[in-house]
Amino acid sequence: MSVRKLFARKPEPLPDTFTLDIGGEEIPVRVTRNARAKRYLLRIPADSRGPVLTVPQNGTFETALEFAERHRGWLAEKLKQRPETTGLREGASIPLRGVEHTIVRTGRLRGLVEVTDGGENPEIRVPGAEEHLARKLTDWLKREARADLETAVDRHAQNIPKKPSGITVRDTTSRWGSCASNGRLSFSWRLVLAPADILDYVAAHEVAHLIEMNHGPRFWALCRRLAPHTDEARRWLKHNGSRLHHIG
Structure with missing residues (x-):
């Protein structure tokens, strides 16, 4: 072991969160240390859990606080632009394959989730008790997403010489999909909320x-040969994707 490594200073421990006063409201900021980070970074991820402050390997919490204070105005502006969170509850409106649907409880204790697409007010009808609505609807949306994604992946895979080894559907916040070296594809279930051509x-x-x-x-x-609408879909996700992460 080198002398440098032997006497390397251990990074000081960081708190999980701290609060920052934004317009009179105490906003919690998550703190994370990243050994690969070259500088301090304040960002608002696509999820609805609030801002994150990334600290370099040898950074200090004192410097992190100073950095956050300097960027208080930037953070306030970004928080104002962030879409409001839509809970999965009765009466809420959420998109399903790009079409707004109202969530309605059927009043029945048992049964399947149903979609009514007729008329001017499409509905997603969910059975069971109110306290179970969000979980039942999320599980159903994940199943619908998997079915749509399996169909789309199979169609596109017919046009290349390699086939995926499997598909995973998750609640990812940093990317809409990924491809592992073993050929396994992973996707965000929230794609079922977007128009079909985006998925x-x-x-x-x-x-x-x-x-x-x-x-x-x-x-x-x-990619453009498989999906000629690639450029339009990328623009749609850039401008509308954030809302999907604030549903549920």
């Missing part, structure tokens, strides 16, 4: 990674 693009994107594990020119050429 189709993300499926094509990850299928293209089975051939090109990068984002170089050949990858994008293949």
Whole structure:
């Protein structure tokens, strides 16, 4: 072991959170240390759990606080722009495959989740007690997402020489999909909330990674061949994706 490593200073412990006064409201800020980070970074992730302050490996909490104070105005503006969270509760309106639906309890204790698409007010009808509504609806949305994604992935995989080894559906917040080196594809269940062509693009994107594990020119050429609406879908996700993460 080198002398440098032997006497390397251990990073000081950091609190999990601290609060920052934004317009008279105490906003909790999560703190995380990242050994690869070169600088302090304040960001608001796509999820609805609030701001995150990243601290470099040898950074200090004192400097982190000073950094957050300097960026208080920026944070206040970003928080104002953030979409409101929509809970999965009776009467709430959520998109399903891009179409707004009202959540309605059926009043029955048993039964299946049903969708009524007729008329001007489509509904998602959920059985069971009120306290179980969010869980039942989330489970149903995940199943619907898996079915749509399996169909889309299978269709796109017919046009390349490699096939995925499996599909996983999760509640990811940093990306809409991913492709592992073993060929397993992973997707966010929230894609079922987006219009069908957006889900189709993300499926094509990850299928293209089975051939090109990068984002170089050949990858994008293949992605656009599989999904000609790639550019439009990317713009849609950039402008509308944040809302999907604030549902549920």
